[in-house]
Amino acid sequence: MAGPAKARQRPGLQGPYPSVSFSILKSLHASTYSIHVAAIIRMLSPRLVRSHHWFPTMAARGACAVLVLIFLLFVLISHTSNKSISSDSVVETRERMSNGLDEEGQGDAPVETNKNAGISDDTVSSLLERIKVLEDELSSMRTRMDDAENREGNNGIPDEMAVPLPTTKSFPSVRYRNEETRKRVLITGGAGFVGSHLVDKLMLDGHEIIALDNYFTGRKKNIEHWIGHPNFEMVHHDVVNPYFVEVDQIYHLASPASPPHYMYNPVKTIKTNTLGTINMLGLAKRVKATVLLASTSEVYGDPEVHPQPETYWGHVNTIGPRACYDEGKRVAESLMVAYNKQENVKIRIARIFNTFGPRMHMNDGRVVSNFIIQALQDKPITIYGNGTQTRSFQYVTDLVDGLIALMNSNYSLPVNIGNPEEHTIGEFATIIRDLVPGSTSEIVNQESQQDDPQQRRPDIRRAAEQIQWRPQVLMKDGLLKTIEYFRAEIDRNKRGGKPPPEPVRHGGLESRR
Numbered sequence: 001m002a003g004p005a006k007a008r009q010r011p012g013l014q015g016p017y018p019s020v021s022f023s024i025l026k027s028l029h030a031s032t033y034s035i036h037v038a039a040i041i042r043m044l045s046p047r048l049v050r051s052h053h054w055f056p057t058m059a060a061r062g063a064c065a066v067l068v069l070i071f072l073l074f075v076l077i078s079h080t081s082n083k084s085i086s087s088d089s090v091v092e093t094r095e096r097m098s099n100g101l102d103e104e105g106q107g108d109a110p111v112e113t114n115k116n117a118g119i120s121d122d123t124v125s126s127l128l129e130r131i132k133v134l135e136d137e138l139s140s141m142r143t144r145m146d147d148a149e150n151r152e153g154n155n156g157i158p159d160e161m162a163v164p165l166p167t168t169k170s171f172p173s174v175r176y177r178n179e180e181t182r183k184r185v186l187i188t189g190g191a192g193f194v195g196s197h198l199v200d201k202l203m204l205d206g207h208e209i210i211a212l213d214n215y216f217t218g219r220k221k222n223i224e225h226w227i228g229h230p231n232f233e234m235v236h237h238d239v240v241n242p243y244f245v246e247v248d249q250i251y252h253l254a255s256p257a258s259p260p261h262y263m264y265n266p267v268k269t270i271k272t273n274t275l276g277t278i279n280m281l282g283l284a285k286r287v288k289a290t291v292l293l294a295s296t297s298e299v300y301g302d303p304e305v306h307p308q309p310e311t312y313w314g315h316v317n318t319i320g321p322r323a324c325y326d327e328g329k330r331v332a333e334s335l336m337v338a339y340n341k342q343e344n345v346k347i348r349i350a351r352i353f354n355t356f357g358p359r360m361h362m363n364d365g366r367v368v369s370n371f372i373i374q375a376l377q378d379k380p381i382t383i384y385g386n387g388t389q390t391r392s393f394q395y396v397t398d399l400v401d402g403l404i405a406l407m408n409s410n411y412s413l414p415v416n417i418g419n420p421e422e423h424t425i426g427e428f429a430t431i432i433r434d435l436v437p438g439s440t441s442e443i444v445n446q447e448s449q450q451d452d453p454q455q456r457r458p459d460i461r462r463a464a465e466q467i468q469w470r471p472q473v474l475m476k477d478g479l480l481k482t483i484e485y486f487r488a489e490i491d492r493n494k495r496g497g498k499p500p501p502e503p504v505r506h507g508g509l510e511s512r513r
């Protein structure tokens with residue numbers, strides 16, 4: 001009788017396994033199998049898992065693995081309690097059986113051995129192979145899960161250094177443009193009344209915007225809804241100092257525009273319109289950008305030609321209280337034309353007439369903001385002088401459309417951008433009071449302003465012919481929108497405990513003489 005077959009050594013392991021330690025090995029296999037099962041559940045039904053949060057933490061996964069382990073241990077123990085089974089023992093058993101030996105190597109292996117084992121060799125082999133396959137799958141899944149957890153968790157940053165990612169801010173949806181049609185645009189005065197509406201229009205149209213402002217009259221809240229957007233950059237900078245950036249277009253709007261604001265610091269107003277304009281022309285020359293100057297109907301001064309065509313040279317007092325702005329803008333126009341002729345800089349010049357709309361300063365001091373705030377607060381509506389002087393008022397979105405049409409044209413001579421609908425200031429006071437429901441404001445006359453232009457109305461034939469632009473918004477419709485804006489601003493101030501806004505007189509700000 002052949003001696004006991006020498007137990008085949010399992011490569012890398014010493015001697016046959018006693019049944020007890022083998023069961024421990026099997027239970028370890030069972031536990032990895034149970035984690036396989038847990039991993040498979042998690043990987044194959046992530047939506048189910050996540051939506052029911054069945055596996056929100058490793059603890060939950062561990063608990064599930066233990067349950068699966070207990071089940072498998074039961075299965076394995078019930079099958080292997082009379083006979084320890086390993087790949088070696090399967091081979092050994094197979095050899096003994098073929099040699100007629102039982103597991104102790106004594107005599108013919110009793111037939112009941114098969115019965116005692118309870119499961120066939122083939123079943124054991126296929127189980128072992130299955131477990132091997134699952135082990136391989138598990139290790140690759142575990143690798144992927146670890147990677148996924150790192151990615152999901154802290155983007156690979158160690159826990160102690162991980163910071164909560166900022167909640168994403170929602171932005172108005174902007175048009176997609178590819179590199180060919182997307183322009184890089186610099187807007188000086190970009191946080192101002194007109195500038196911020198221009199930012200809105202160009203951002204929504206899918207361009208890249210740099211808004212540059214010193215916040216003398218501009219306000220961050222006018223553009224805060226774009227801060228953080230990848231196409232938008234806000235730069236706190238005074239245009240009287242040079243600024244370098246690669247852009248395709250420059251809208252040069254930076255300047256105080258209402259009489260109280262530009263009379264507050266006349267020297268600064270002149271510097272902004274001269275040095276600021278020189279800096280923007282120098283930048284335009286350097287980067288071959290097109291530069292548009294926001295000029296003004298004030299270049300016509302107190303006009304002796306009515307309505308005013310662009311060919312009218314104007315009537316301006318070079319040393320009056322308005323000269324800092326009127327002459328500032330006139331020399332800015334001269335600088336534009338000089339750079340165009342001498343340096344071939346591409347220029348555009350918009351002569352902007354009285355403009356109104358949301359985001360005007362509460363203490364802007366101009367007639368539209370003053371009259372609306374007075375009517376909303378039932379305060380006297382203050383007419384400077386006898387109220388026979390005239391103005392023509394355009395809504396801000398019409399102006400923005402005109403500026404963009406001019407920039408994208410090839411026209412480099414000055415163009416009037418304004419609404420030819422003309423009213424006396426006296427009529428205007430009554431129109432606004434009547435548009436504010438329930439206003440009890442009375443209309444009062446105060447002293448007139450020095451060098452106050454007595455008439456103003458744009459001749460806009462050139463705009464219609466050269467850039468196909470005409471105003472679209474009726475003055476009354478624009479006034480209703482602006483009234484609602486100021487009503488909300490007054491309420492916001494009240495909620496914030498701020499005193500009601502006091503309309504400012506021309507020259508009313510303590511000017512820095």
Ligand SMILES: O=c1ccn([C@@H]2O[C@H](COP(=O)(O)OP(=O)(O)O[C@H]3OC[C@@H](O)[C@H](O)[C@H]3O)[C@@H](O)[C@H]2O)c(=O)[nH]1
Pocket residue numbers: 257258259296297298352353354355365366367368370371382383384385389391425449452453503
């Ligand atoms: O409370 C007020 C304010 C103004 N006015 C009068 O209303 C008329 C318009 O005055 P505004 O201050 O609104 O504006 P102005 O017409 O003087 O200049 C303005 O319009 C042209 C723009 O380019 C300039 O940026 C801006 O200065 C003036 O005759 C002024 O005396 C009042 O009667 N009461």
